[in-house]
Amino acid sequence: MHGFSETGRSFETGRAKVAPGTPPIVYLKGxxxxxxxxxxxxxxxIEVMPGEIHALLGENGAGKSTLMNILTGIYQPDAGExxxxxxxxxxxxxxxAIAAGIGxxxxxxxxVKAFSVAENIHLGWAETPKRISAQALEARTAELAAALNxxxxxxxxxxxxxxxxxQRVEIxxxxxxxxxxxxxxxxxxxxxxxxxxxxxxxxxxxxxxxxAVIFISHKLDEVLEISDRITVLRxxxxxxxxxxxxxxxxxxxxxxxxxEIVLSDxxxxxxxxxPISAEPVLSLREVTVRDDFGNVALNKVSLDIHAGEILGIAxxxxxxxxxxxxxxxxxxxxxSGKILVDGRDFSxxxxxxxxxxxxxxxxxxxxxxxLAPALSITDNTVIREYKKPPVSIGSWFRPGAATALAQSIAxxxxxxxxxxxMPVRNLSGGNQQRLVAxxxxxxxxxxxxxxxxxxxxxxxxxNTMMRYFVELRDQGxxxxxxxxxxxxxxxxxxxxxVMFHGEIMGVLDTAESAIEDIGLMMGGRPAGALAQTxxxxxx
Amino acid sequence: MSGRIxxxxxxxxxxxxxxxxxxxxxxxxxxxVILAANGADPLKLVAQVVKSTFGSRFGxxxxxxxxxxxILTGLSVAVGLRIGAWNIGAEGQFYAGAFAATxxxxxxPAPDFVLLPLAFVAGGLGGMAxxxxxxxxxAYADVSELITTLxxxxxxxxxxYYVSTGPWLDPDGHALATTARLPCELxxxxxxxxxxFPLAVLLTVLVAAGLSFTRWxxxxxxxxxxxxxxxxxxxxxxRHLILVMLxxxxxxxxxxxxxxxxxxxxxxxxISNNFGYLGIMVAVLARGSALGVLAGAALMGIILNSGIILxxxxxxxxxxxxxxxxxLFFTAIGDELSxxxxxxxxxxxx
Numbered sequence: 001m002h003g004f005s006e007t008g009r010s011f012e013t014g015r016a017k018v019a020p021g022t023p024p025i026v027y028l029k030g031x032x033x034x035x036x037x038x039x040x041x042x043x044x045x046i047e048v049m050p051g052e053i054h055a056l057l058g059e060n061g062a063g064k065s066t067l068m069n070i071l072t073g074i075y076q077p078d079a080g081e082x083x084x085x086x087x088x089x090x091x092x093x094x095x096x097a098i099a100a101g102i103g104x105x106x107x108x109x110x111x112v113k114a115f116s117v118a119e120n121i122h123l124g125w126a127e128t129p130k131r132i133s134a135q136a137l138e139a140r141t142a143e144l145a146a147a148l149n150x151x152x153x154x155x156x157x158x159x160x161x162x163x164x165x166x167q168r169v170e171i172x173x174x175x176x177x178x179x180x181x182x183x184x185x186x187x188x189x190x191x192x193x194x195x196x197x198x199x200x201x202x203x204x205x206x207x208x209x210x211x212a213v214i215f216i217s218h219k220l221d222e223v224l225e226i227s228d229r230i231t232v233l234r235x236x237x238x239x240x241x242x243x244x245x246x247x248x249x250x251x252x253x254x255x256x257x258x259x260e261i262v263l264s265d266x267x268x269x270x271x272x273x274x275p276i277s278a279e280p281v282l283s284l285r286e287v288t289v290r291d292d293f294g295n296v297a298l299n300k301v302s303l304d305i306h307a308g309e310i311l312g313i314a315x316x317x318x319x320x321x322x323x324x325x326x327x328x329x330x331x332x333x334x335x336s337g338k339i340l341v342d343g344r345d346f347s348x349x350x351x352x353x354x355x356x357x358x359x360x361x362x363x364x365x366x367x368x369x370x371l372a373p374a375l376s377i378t379d380n381t382v383i384r385e386y387k388k389p390p391v392s393i394g395s396w397f398r399p400g401a402a403t404a405l406a407q408s409i410a411x412x413x414x415x416x417x418x419x420x421x422m423p424v425r426n427l428s429g430g431n432q433q434r435l436v437a438x439x440x441x442x443x444x445x446x447x448x449x450x451x452x453x454x455x456x457x458x459x460x461x462x463n464t465m466m467r468y469f470v471e472l473r474d475q476g477x478x479x480x481x482x483x484x485x486x487x488x489x490x491x492x493x494x495x496x497x498v499m500f501h502g503e504i505m506g507v508l509d510t511a512e513s514a515i516e517d518i519g520l521m522m523g524g525r526p527a528g529a530l531a532q533t534x535x536x537x538x539x
Numbered sequence: 540m541s542g543r544i545x546x547x548x549x550x551x552x553x554x555x556x557x558x559x560x561x562x563x564x565x566x567x568x569x570x571x572v573i574l575a576a577n578g579a580d581p582l583k584l585v586a587q588v589v590k591s592t593f594g595s596r597f598g599x600x601x602x603x604x605x606x607x608x609x610i611l612t613g614l615s616v617a618v619g620l621r622i623g624a625w626n627i628g629a630e631g632q633f634y635a636g637a638f639a640a641t642x643x644x645x646x647x648p649a650p651d652f653v654l655l656p657l658a659f660v661a662g663g664l665g666g667m668a669x670x671x672x673x674x675x676x677x678a679y680a681d682v683s684e685l686i687t688t689l690x691x692x693x694x695x696x697x698x699x700y701y702v703s704t705g706p707w708l709d710p711d712g713h714a715l716a717t718t719a720r721l722p723c724e725l726x727x728x729x730x731x732x733x734x735x736f737p738l739a740v741l742l743t744v745l746v747a748a749g750l751s752f753t754r755w756x757x758x759x760x761x762x763x764x765x766x767x768x769x770x771x772x773x774x775x776x777x778r779h780l781i782l783v784m785l786x787x788x789x790x791x792x793x794x795x796x797x798x799x800x801x802x803x804x805x806x807x808x809x810i811s812n813n814f815g816y817l818g819i820m821v822a823v824l825a826r827g828s829a830l831g832v833l834a835g836a837a838l839m840g841i842i843l844n845s846g847i848i849l850x851x852x853x854x855x856x857x858x859x860x861x862x863x864x865x866x867l868f869f870t871a872i873g874d875e876l877s878x879x880x881x882x883x884x885x886x887x888x889x
Contacts, residue, residue, distance in 0.1 A: 329771075330773060331770055331771060350773045351770060351771060351772060351773030352772065352773025352774070353773065354773070355772070355773060361771070363771060368765075368767055369765075369767040369768055369770070369771045370768065370771060371765070371768060372760075372761050372764035372765035372768045373764075373765065374764050374765075375760060375761065375764045375765075379757070379760060379761065383761060383768070383772045384772065386754060386757050386758075387754060392754045395753055395754050395755065396752060396753060396754070397751075397752055397753050397754050397756060397757045398752070399751065399752070
């Protein structure tokens with residue numbers, strides 16, 4: 001079910017009326033931008049009208065970021081014009097773009113964590129008085145927040161705020177500088193569903209005053225929900241601009257990748273696929289884990305994963321998912337409780353031993369723990385198999401054999417690598433993730449643990465990841481899929497366990513569960529308390 | 540013509556090498572200009588330096604004697620960097636190694652063929668002992684080795700001053716502030732250059748091979764580059780850290796042993812000649828590569844030898860230190876600049 005396009009229309013009423021003949025607030029005309037050997041943008045024409053939320057869709061590398069960097073004055077176009085309110089402008093630097101009323105909220109916030117909200121709002125702003133007391137600064141911030149209808153706590157330290165609150169500070173920071181065009185890059189990636197709804201309300205309110213929003217996202221459902229018009233970019237060019245009411249998910253996905261992709265129905269098995277095993281292959285028994293700060297991060301968690309099934313782990317990030325994946329892969333030792341692999345106790349085993357027992361791990365943050373960014377692609381791809389022939393013979397490491405293995409993994413991952421001695425950080429995020437996934441799949445003979453595998457990837461790469469998991473499942477491997485994308489979980493998993501505050505609120509059969517129930521459990525309601533449907537809980 | 544500057548995530552090796560060469564040339568040019576401003580004739584000085592260094596066998600032998608300890612202290616620092624540790628204490632470990640080797644040579648009655656290997660082992664163990672506390676503090680309490688290794692240098696310097704002017708002072712009184720001449724010495728390899736030189740080169744090649752062609756070397760590379768990834772792959776990060784830091788200390792200690800048994804023949808204060816600190820520079824010039832240490836040490840050795848020649852021409856010792864400082868400074872700038880490239884805009888946007 002992907003019926004979100006229906007809801008898109010109901011927002012139409014919130015749109016500001018535009019008088020006929022009003023020029024677009026932003027008109028990008030024939031924009032082109034070239035990098036050595038790469039066409040980043042070519043012949044891009046986009047009109048953004050006052051009162052409009054304009055979504056920008058495209059895969060990684062489709063040219064969205066370059067285009068927005070041009071509009072915000074970070075890059076200068078090699079051809080084409082930027083026309084604001086009917087007047088051609090040249091943005092030599094971001095300062096010019098801000099002066100013209102164009103502001104951007106980046107995916108990774110650019111806030112000073114140690115500063116208060118008020119200090120962050122006023123940082124690097126010409127209108128900030130030279131000498132001012134902290135109280136006066138906070139009062140100014142409160143005024144701004146009230147005027148722009150964004151609730152923030154001026155005195156709070158940014159580091160203490162939730163991501164949703166930090167995002168509000170970022171938006172306030174941009175709007176305070178009189179932005180009339182707000183560019184948001186993947187704004188909901190870090191938000192809970194409730195926070196996202198709040199953001200959408202604020203955006204609607206903002207455009208109803210004759211302003212405009214450019215909304216960059218990979219998530220088709222929310223683009224359909226929030227935007228008025230959608231522009232799809234592919235290979236640096238504009239494919240089309242459509243009224244959202246005329247779009248649906250399948251059509252947009254096809255436009256983005258340029259070929260048909262299957263978004264759902266991944267739960268269906270082929271006849272020859274391995275069946276789900278009767279006995280669990282990996283189990284947690286009352287496992288308690290502390291996080292790095294000594295707080296209880298997992299509280300007596302029990303969980304079974306069977307061979308040949310995909311178990312989804314739903315929950316808002318930060319509710320123990322990281323620790324769950326770490327304890328399952330031997331990176332963290334449980335404080336109490338047991339970890340069983342095929343019934344054998346592995347509670348005291350380290351990462352290498354767990355990996356050897358046939359458990360692969362796609363970690364949450366590939367650059368932080370799954371890869372050594374400064375080392376070569378070869379060194380990074382053989383990290384799971386360097387102890388075995390052919391890469392090692394006895395205690396000898398064979399660089400030639402390592403590169404050969406890296407080449408075959410890269411080929412399986414469909415990643416073209418010009419030079420395997422190049423640092424792995426030079427690859428794009430999607431290609432890094434493909435390599436990590438293929439590397440882990442090779443050793444995952446029993447279980448693969450994938451933590452947020454689609455984070456930061458485009459539709460095409462996500463689709464590849466999902467295909468990989470289905471492939472493993474059909475081979476009789478158990479897959480634990482930790483994700484914040486409910487739709488992804490519903491499409492793929494046989495069962496879904498919902499985490500909240502380090503506990504499993506319940507394990508649901510995907511076939512019988514509704515997205516609303518999972519949402520409620522993510523908010524802390526145990527499965528048993530879901531009154532409207534008395535459902536069997538498989539645990 | 541318009542364009543802009545773009546930063547690359549990693550520099551192209553050729554560009555990096557060219558930037559290095561340009562940096563060294565610029566540093567020498569700057570030094571030349573300053574010398575000229577002070578009334579010296581830089582061209583004449585350069586000619587003198589080249590003639591005295593490469594024009595005679597004595598010059599080359601002098602360079603060889605200087606390069607030997609530099610290879611080892613440079614290797615010591617470079618090895619530490621492989622596991623992500625900054626060993627600023629090669630100086631102290633050098634003294635500790637020289638001290639231990641001297642102790643063995645002076646007080647163990649044995650023939651040379653027993654004494655020399657024994658002094659070699661003692662030198663290595665001395666260096667290792669000197670880095671032991673910083674190593675354990677880093678491995679178990681996450682205390683920055685930068686500070687601890689640096690501070691222990693001063694302890695080692697004072698220890699060697701104390702024994703060479705106190706308990707181990709030459710009883711025959713030939714010299715005022717050194718121990719007696721050691722009963723054993725490293726045999727000569729080429730003129731005044733002792734066997735420490737080929738051994739230092741061999742050690743460097745062995746370490747480089749060990750890091751590139753063993754499983755251990757691979758694990759050290761990954762652990763040093765990203766400890767989180769090592770934990771993820773189940774590599775024993777702490778064990779590698781301890782082992783590599785001890786190895787780093789041992790190599791610096793061996794440098795001290797070679798210096799006292801091969802070149803100076805007596806333990807005395809100031810014996811290290813700043814070789815430990817210059818090793819940091821050699822490692823930086825080598826960009827952390829074990830084999831690059833050989834090139835870095837050769838360059839440093841030539842610069843040090845030039846300094847000695849310049850002193851005979853009436854220039855101050857500090858001039859040489861200033862030149863080495865300039866080279867490091869320009870190299871750092873060059874390394875950073877080699878990450879950038881200029882991109883011209885095909886059609887100017889008007």
